[in-house]
Amino acid sequence: MHEAGSGTEGIRAATLRPIDIVIVDLGLPDMDGSEVVERIRSWSTVPIIVLSVRSTEAQKVRLLEIGADDYVVKPFGIAELLARVRVALRRQSRAASGEPAVTVGPLTIDLAARAVTLDGVRLALTPKEYRLLQVLAQHAGNVVTHQHLLKEVWGSIHMQDTHYLRIFVRKLRQKIEPKADSPKILATELGVGYRLAYSGAEGETPVLAPAKAES
Numbered sequence: 001m002h003e004a005g006s007g008t009e010g011i012r013a014a015t016l017r018p019i020d021i022v023i024v025d026l027g028l029p030d031m032d033g034s035e036v037v038e039r040i041r042s043w044s045t046v047p048i049i050v051l052s053v054r055s056t057e058a059q060k061v062r063l064l065e066i067g068a069d070d071y072v073v074k075p076f077g078i079a080e081l082l083a084r085v086r087v088a089l090r091r092q093s094r095a096a097s098g099e100p101a102v103t104v105g106p107l108t109i110d111l112a113a114r115a116v117t118l119d120g121v122r123l124a125l126t127p128k129e130y131r132l133l134q135v136l137a138q139h140a141g142n143v144v145t146h147q148h149l150l151k152e153v154w155g156s157i158h159m160q161d162t163h164y165l166r167i168f169v170r171k172l173r174q175k176i177e178p179k180a181d182s183p184k185i186l187a188t189e190l191g192v193g194y195r196l197a198y199s200g201a202e203g204e205t206p207v208l209a210p211a212k213a214e215s
Helices: 007-016 033-041 057-065 078-097 127-138 146-154 162-176
Strands: 022-025 048-052 070-073 101-104 107-110 115-118 143-145 186-189 193-196 207-209
Touching (some): 007 022, 007 033, 022 033, 033 048, 033 057, 048 057, 048 078, 057 143, 070 078, 115 162, 127 146, 127 162, 127 193, 143 146, 146 162, 146 193, 162 186
Parallel strands (some): 022 048, 048 070
Antiparallel strands (some): 101 107, 101 207, 107 115, 186 193
16 A cells, blocks of 8 residues: 555656555645546546545536546545445456446346346346446446436437436336335435445445356
């Protein structure tokens, strides 16, 4: 682990040594932490988690759009931060190793086979419903902004049509949630986007596993 006392030092360290994950505080002495995020993201795909007391929706959206993988709002518990770190590292591992299955509680999305099961029972999804779930699964555990989901599922010309998203999220929850009116798998980040994350009794986090070939 390497601790940097400034943004400049952190950027330099990231360029000189292999780094598994970057945790950035926005309150740095020499520059805003968002600049560190932008500069590292311009050349690296390393997971970046931001720590901040800033919690407005617009600020969260901007951090995600410039390249942060996730954010943790102060004050926070160390268990929460470690959980976010594990999720970010799993996602990075998935991206490096191919197309696995993503398991979130009772839900499994096999990205290679394009199959979705709930408690072992295969679900019938429309193409748009599957694409929405696919994008969320590719970022499992992390927030995906409304704009990113709209662009990926409906195209750039619909990036402001958030009503499309609300309708399809509601339909998707009716199929993937044990109780659609009390969602635990597809969580809402108010004003920001959605997060595929199971919040069960024991606080499970998404598990990324190699996809199984169909028999």
